[in-house]
Amino acid sequence: MKKNLFLIAAIALMTIHSCQDSDEIASENPQKLEVHDRTVNVTTHDGKPFSTGKNNSSNGKFVSGAGGGVMMQGFYWDVPAGGTWWNTVTGKVTDWSNVGISAVWLPPASKAQNGQYSMGYDPTDYYDFGNFNQNGSIETRFGSKTELEALIAKAHTENMQVYADIVINHNSGGQSQVNPFTGTSTWTDFSGVASGKFQRSYHDFYKNSYGNNDEGAFGGFPDLCHANPYVQNWLWEREDSVGKYYKNVMKFDGWRFDYVKGFGPWVVNTWNNNIGGFSVGELWDSNVNTLEWWANSANSSVFDFAAYYKMDEAFDNGNLNALNDDMMWKRNPYKAVTFVANHDTDVISNKMLAYAYILTHEGYPTIFYRDYEEWLNKERLNNLIWIHNNKATGNTSILYTDNDEYIARRNGYNGNPGLVVYINNSSNWQERWIQTNWTSQQIKDFTGHSSWYPTTQGDKWVKIQCAPHSYTVWSLN
Numbered sequence: 001m002k003k004n005l006f007l008i009a010a011i012a013l014m015t016i017h018s019c020q021d022s023d024e025i026a027s028e029n030p031q032k033l034e035v036h037d038r039t040v041n042v043t044t045h046d047g048k049p050f051s052t053g054k055n056n057s058s059n060g061k062f063v064s065g066a067g068g069g070v071m072m073q074g075f076y077w078d079v080p081a082g083g084t085w086w087n088t089v090t091g092k093v094t095d096w097s098n099v100g101i102s103a104v105w106l107p108p109a110s111k112a113q114n115g116q117y118s119m120g121y122d123p124t125d126y127y128d129f130g131n132f133n134q135n136g137s138i139e140t141r142f143g144s145k146t147e148l149e150a151l152i153a154k155a156h157t158e159n160m161q162v163y164a165d166i167v168i169n170h171n172s173g174g175q176s177q178v179n180p181f182t183g184t185s186t187w188t189d190f191s192g193v194a195s196g197k198f199q200r201s202y203h204d205f206y207k208n209s210y211g212n213n214d215e216g217a218f219g220g221f222p223d224l225c226h227a228n229p230y231v232q233n234w235l236w237e238r239e240d241s242v243g244k245y246y247k248n249v250m251k252f253d254g255w256r257f258d259y260v261k262g263f264g265p266w267v268v269n270t271w272n273n274n275i276g277g278f279s280v281g282e283l284w285d286s287n288v289n290t291l292e293w294w295a296n297s298a299n300s301s302v303f304d305f306a307a308y309y310k311m312d313e314a315f316d317n318g319n320l321n322a323l324n325d326d327m328m329w330k331r332n333p334y335k336a337v338t339f340v341a342n343h344d345t346d347v348i349s350n351k352m353l354a355y356a357y358i359l360t361h362e363g364y365p366t367i368f369y370r371d372y373e374e375w376l377n378k379e380r381l382n383n384l385i386w387i388h389n390n391k392a393t394g395n396t397s398i399l400y401t402d403n404d405e406y407i408a409r410r411n412g413y414n415g416n417p418g419l420v421v422y423i424n425n426s427s428n429w430q431e432r433w434i435q436t437n438w439t440s441q442q443i444k445d446f447t448g449h450s451s452w453y454p455t456t457q458g459d460k461w462v463k464i465q466c467a468p469h470s471y472t473v474w475s476l477n
Contacts, residue, residue: 034321039409039435040398042330043362047394047413050334050364052103052161052254052278065389066416069102070359071163071366077343079107079142081117083130086143090151092373097158100385101367103278104155105163105256107343109140109148111194113173116141120165121258122221124173126242127195129250134194135173152251161253163278164246168235169262170221171200181207188222198234198242200224216262226267236274243275254278257300261285265297272299280337280364284344291328295335304328304336304363308348311340311357315350320406320425323357324398333362341368351376353423356471359384360392360410360421380447384473387446391419391475399434405466407434419446420474424466431465438462438476445472453477 049068074092079085085107093104108120111128116137128134129145142148155162175189179202190200205222206213217223225231236243246252257268260281272279280301283294288306295302307327314322329336338358340351348354351371358365365388372381394411401407404426412418418437424430436443438456445452445464450472456462466472 033324035324035398035401037400040324041395042398043333043395045333045395047411048334049393049413050362052364065100066413067388067390067392069161069364070100070385070388071103071105071337071364072096072101072372073339073342073366073368074104075107075142075343076368076370077119079119081141083116083139083141083143083147085141086147086151090147090154093151093155093158093160097155097160099382100389101160103161103163103253105366106151106165107142108165108167108258109142109250111135111137111140121167122170122172123167124171124190125193125195125197127197127245128193132194149250156251161278162251163254163256163280164250164252165258166246166255167258168224168226168242168267169216169259170218170223171205172221174200174222177202181209186222197240200231204228204231214263216259218259218262223262226263232270236271241274243271247275247277252277255280257281260294260298265294265300268298268300288326288328288331292331292335295328295332301335301337301364302328303366304338307336307338307358307363308340308345311354312348314406315353315357315425316348318425319403320423321401321403323406324401329361329363330396336363337366338363339366339368341371342366343368350425350469352380353425353469353471355381355384356421356423356473357406359388360419360473361408362392362396362410383447387419387473391416391446391473394418400432405430405432407432407464409434409436411437417476420464421471422464422466422474423471425469427468429465429467431463433461433463436460436462436474442477443474444477445474447471447473 074089109129110123111125111134112118112120112122113124113135115135118141124135129148130139130143131145152162174187176185176187177189179186186202188202188205204225206225208225210225210227234241254277260283283302286305286309291302304327307329310322310325314320340348340354392410393413393416397409399407399409406423409420410418436456439460440458442453442455449467449470450465454462464474
């Protein structure tokens with residue numbers, strides 16, 4: 001959630017940013033333990049890759065590889081207005097699929113209070129995808145319902161999943177009505193939504209007959225009351241509920257839940273039980289205990305903000321020992337979605353090292369649109385995506401760390417040999433002897449940054465190298 005507070009008033013809202021809560025920031029741990037010449041097994045599961053529940057292709061297109069899938073965040077804050085964005089993304093999904101991206105996360109797709117200017121995080125009518133004349137426009141900022149349907153169909157043709165950004169903490173764009181629970185007039189009259197579906201009134205927002213508040217409110221917006229059976233019915237129970245309409249009519253495959261601090265994890269759990277599909281929550285919190293609690297309670301994946309802040313500490317502040325600290329992907333790699341940047345936060349500057357980290361480690365890595373399409377070296381990212389899909393298998397062992405160097409081993413799974421990743425944030429070439437899982441076999445660096453082709457010894461030890469401010473990824477040649 002962004003820090004700004006927005007007043008619900010008769011004047012048109014400025015464009016609303018996606019929800020964040022800045023109360024939680026990365027905590028500093030003064031004791032950073034280095035790893036020298038010993039193996040620290042940070043995960044000990046059987047090695048299965050991350051799965052979103054769909055991994056088969058009936059059309060010969062891309063199938064998530066041995067290492068699992070990669071998600072693309074298919075937007076950034078303030079993408080061009082004018083109804084062109086769905087078409088822009090449609091034009092890219094074939095290329096994304098061809099390089100190994102298996103899913104795309106789209107911005108909130110329904111009509112919001114600011115109409116054609118809104119990024120969608122101030123939702124008014126969940127069933128208006130740019131097909132009703134409402135809030136000053138027919139199309140959303142991103143385009144029409146027809147264009148959205150074409151995008152989803154194209155992604156499915158490429159065997160890519162499509163995830164909807166779901167904003168169900170708050171609403172915006174209602175009309176004023178006298179509210180007996182507050183003794184004032186509130187902007188909670190949604191009886192006139194153009195779709196005619198999920199009409200709401202003050203009964204459906206806090207405070208009301210169900211209480212004064214829930215876990216969190218955002219920016220003064222009417223706070224949706226999930227305890228109300230009417231709200232539950234429209235969100236996930238009815239055959240034409242929001243969730244079932246998005247899945248069965250619009251054909252979305254999964255959900256990114258916005259600002260899950262604003263309501264109990266039971267909401268996402270119940271949605272998932274009724275609707276199905278992949279889900280991930282935006283729980284903006286660096287405390288891994290909180291992330292794990294929420295993921296388990298919600299029966300959902302969660303964005304790994306613990307890893308995000310530790311990567312910033314490691315790569316931007318010269319302390320790769322921070323990567324020894326606890327993260328969600330270490331607690332439960334099957335519920336951890338890792339990322340380097342998103343539309344709300346972009347603090348890591350040494351991004352290629354961060355992408356080398358998340359694309360060689362466990363969890364479900366996410367690539368930010370602008371990093372891929374505009375800011376970073378696309379070919380290097382494509383190489384890392386290939387490495388992730390083909391080599392990043394098995395559980396993880398950390399082999400060496402100091403302030404400038406980090407070496408970890410993926411131990412392989414189901415016949416796939418895994419890899420060793422070497423990240424060097426120093427200003428000089430570095431070399432290290434490390435122990436692999438391979439006896440007397442030639443290995444190579446699959447990034448092309450090193451020209452070495454060393455052979456492991458009988459005891460599985462081998463010397464590898466890494467260029468300054470770079471990374472290498474080693475596996476069987």
